[in-house]
Amino acid sequence: MGIMNKLFGWLKGKKKEANVLCVGLDNSGKTTIINYLKPNDAQQVDIVPTVGFNVEKVTMTNLSFTVFDMSGQGRYRVLWSHYYKETQGVIFVVDSADKLRMAVAKDELDQLLKHQTIMNKRIPILFFANMDVQNSLSAVKCSQLLGLENIKEKPWHICASNAKTGEGLSDGMHWLSDQLQTVK
Amino acid sequence: NNNWLNAYYDPVAGIYTFPSCIALADLNSDGDNKLVIADLGSGLYKMTLKVFQGTSVVQENALLDLPTGIVSVYMDNMEPRTPGIVVASGSCLFVYKNMRPYYKYPLPLLPVNEAEKSLWNAVRNGDVVADALTAALSSLKDEIYASALTSQTLRFLQLESRDEAEAFIESHKNVGLKRETVVTCLATMKKSVAEEDAISCLVAGTEHKEIQIIDSEAFTQLKSYNLPSIPVFINVSGLYDVDFRLFVACRDGKIYALKKDSTEYRVCIELGSQVVGMERIHKHMVVATMDKAVSCYTTKGKKLWSLELPANIVCTGIMDQKAKGFKALMVGLDNNEIRIYKDKNLVDTLTLNDRPQAICYGRYGREDSTLVSVTSSGALNVHILKRTAEYSEQSGNQGQLNPQKTKLNIPKKTQLFVDQTVREREHGTEMFQSFQHDLQLIRLQAAKTYIHGLNSSITPISDDPDIPLKLNATVQGIGPVFQMMVTVENTASSTASDPKLVSDLKMMFKFSDKVYTATPRIFSLPPLVPGIPYRFPIRIECIATDQPAQDTVTAVVFTRSKPKPIVTANISMPVSEGVVVV
Incomplete structure (x- = not known):
């Protein structure tokens, strides 16, 4: 099957495409993660807080993602729900050093999961427990605090990451691309 | 609660503080606001200034004296914009910048009483011994207020034994007398621009009934006001350079207004109870008092509305959502609730595990709508307002109705x-x-x-003060034979020595002979003991047989010595039934 797919893709001369939504609270590192996934020459040095959203194209070995990098600031979070319809996967970024706002992240995640369009779709959700400082929470602790064990309907995966060094990012993205291919 | 997320709860934080000793400030100008709490420790020692970042304490500084207020204030125009933390403690203002001690501003000393000064001078010269000094100082203390004396004198007067007093004199006789004041409350006022990070000056109230405005750049006193009482809460509006107004709640239960132009105060609001908290919402003053009431006044002192709360008010705070233009009053109550009132409507209630001792709403960390509360057990709570939480006028349906909105049922004009x-x-x-x-x-x-x-004397109560009698009668039966119960009471207030007996009285009945007969018609009353009603049954028979009779019987009480009856009762008899002939 995989060989056929690859062959098919190669014959078509075009990779499969998927729309992915990248959400999370402000200052959790969404833009930094997307920036790291871009080819080296297209990477930015300074990351500024996103206003509204950015659309980025990220190519993996066998998939081409169109990532909607949403702004995480409180006043822009209402925009997230407008893109739920087209999305085939969700990346949810959590700042694992921000223990105080874990409750806010959980609240936003619950709202996302309860949203009509997301609830009815079986889309994969990838969590990045993002950290750049010492004494941050582990991925297991993060999944506990977010109540991930209650997500029964959808495939999900959490991995600890470091957006600045790129640690753990490729693991997560590989999981997501595998999921997107099996879902289709 | 649906509107608040419980972000953090530490039941063993062990914080003892008050609303005036909590501040939220961007101490490192990195957009990550810190929580600064002046902890009163045990109330006697271990006073600390604690800085929280997220869920942990990142810094602690020891304080020398009990803190009475902290404010964060921008003191210069340097970039990056880092505010200083000013802690009012004892007679000094301690300034911390980047969480390091930066400056100590002692409030100006007060003049020392001349008599007191000369007494201590005499002690230094060895002219006065301890006993004489104690006597002289305590008479001086009785003469003028204790607050007009120096702390050295007051401490000396508290000493019990003579040895202690002598030791105290020995160690203090060469120290100059200083009369210091104590800061009771602290507030800030923007200097010339109303921007968030503009330079402010400090407004401090002191134990010596003074309000001082202090420049935060140079630490000089800009202006001072005298009040008739000791300030407890200060509310500031306006800019120092342009125009400003201060509202100062004092310990005498009054709120005074101070203006830029004059040094005179004006009594703005006179409250019936002590102030627990005073906040300004838009153009109105909202005052919480110890009688469980929250009242709203205009700045002229006119009362607009008042609410009675179900429990004692412990603390107050302002919930100001600038992005939504929503400003409401938060009240911490004795029954563990924090209530949010928009105008006089209750819009939300948050229940804690314990009595909230201090509450503070603002930006903490990166979250704009955070409510920090410290309970009386020392627990620290952090609640974050949900993004989806909506407060509107309508949501306050649990609150009282606005009286203007209730329509009166007025009938149409005919x-x-x-x-x-x-x-x-x-x-x-x-x-x-x-x-x-x-x-x-x-x-x-x-x-x-x-x-x-x-x-x-046709009234049933006697107007003669010597023979105060009360007479009433009831008629029983349906006729033709009636039983009349006549009650006579001596209403004099008796004492054991003077029983005020009324004797030698007679009672007589007056009626039409053609209608009734009575037995007895006339009889003597026994001596009447005050306070005891005497009841006499009288048999009255209706002898008028031709028609259903109804007439009046008059009962008269009289005495032999007076021609006028003492009391009279007119008893209208019921209609009599006819005689049943078998």
Whole structure:
């Protein structure tokens, strides 16, 4: 099957495409993660807080993602729900050093999961427990605090990451691309 | 609760603080606001200034004296914009910048009483011994207020033994006398620009009934006001360079208004109870008092509304959502609730595990709508307002209705109503005069009847102060034979030495001979003991057989020595049934 797919893709001369939504609270590192996934020459040095959203194209070995990098600031979070319809996967970024706002992240995640369009779709959700400082929470602790064990309907995966060094990012993205291919 | 996320709860944080000792500030100008709490420790020692970042304490500084207030204030125009933390403690303002001690501003010393100074001078020269000094100082303390003396004198007067006093004199006689004041409350006022990070000056209230405005750049006193009482809460509006107004709640339960131009105070609001918290919402002052009330006043001192709360108020705070333009009052109550009132409508209630001792709303970390509360058990709570939480006027349906909105059920105007109104408008004077005339006639008639009653003693209560009697009677039966129960009571207030017995009285019945007979018709009353009702049964028979009879029987109590009856009771008899002939 995989060989056929690859062959098919190669014959078509075009990779499969998927729309992915990248959400999370402000200052959790969404833009930094997307920036790291871009080819080296297209990477930015300074990351500024996103206003509204950015659309980025990220190519993996066998998939081409169109990532909607949403702004995480409180006043822009209402925009997230407008893109739920087209999305085939969700990346949810959590700042694992921000223990105080874990409750806010959980609240936003619950709202996302309860949203009509997301609830009815079986889309994969990838969590990045993002950290750049010492004494941050582990991925297991993060999944506990977010109540991930209650997500029964959808495939999900959490991995600890470091957006600045790129640690753990490729693991997560590989999981997501595998999921997107099996879902289709 | 649906509107608040419980972000953090530490039941063993062990913080003892008050609303004036909590501040949220961007101490490192990195957009990550820190929580600064001046902890009173045990109330005697271990006072600390704690800085929280997220869920942990990142810094602690020891304080020398009990903190009475902290504020964060921008003191210069340097970039990056880092605010200083000013802690009022004892007679000094301690300034911390980047969480390091930066400056200590002692409030200006007060003049020392001349008599006190000369006494201590005499001690230094060895002219006065400890006993004499104690006597002289305590008489001085009785003469003037204790607050007018130096702390050295007051401490000396507290010493119990003579040895202690001598040791105290030995160690203090070469120290100069200083009369320091104590800061009771602290606030900030923007200097010339109203921006968030503009330079502010400090407003401090002192134990010596003073309000001082202090420049935060140079630490000089800009202005000072004298008040009749000790300030507890200060509310500031306006800019120092342009125009400003201070509202100061004092320990005498009054709120005074101070202005830029004059040094005189004006009594703005006189409250019936002590102030627990004072906040300014838009143009109005909202004052929480110890009698469980929250009242709203205009700045002129006119009361707009008042609410009664179900429990004692412990602390107050302002919830200001600038992005939504929502400003409401938060009240911490004795029954573990934090209530949010928009105007006089209750919009939300948050229940804690314990009594909230201090509450503070603002930006903490990166979250704008955070509520930090410290309970009386020392627990630290952080609640974050949900993004989806909506507070509107309508959501306060649990609160009281706005009186303006309740519609009165006014009937429609009829033609008759209009005619009457026109008549009343045209002949108002005449109608009033004729009404007054009739009213006077009624009064005259009533007075005449009363006088007649008094003169002829036909009232059932005696007007003779020597023989105060009360008489009443009830009629039982349906006829033709009735039983009349007559009750006579001596209403004099007796004492053991003077029982005030009333004796030598007789009772007689007066009626038409053709209608009734009575047995006995006349009888002697026993001596009447005050306060005891005497009951006498009288048999009355209706002898008028031709028609259903109804007449009046008059009971009269009299004494041999007076021609006038003492009391009289008119008993109207019921209609008698006819004699049943078998």
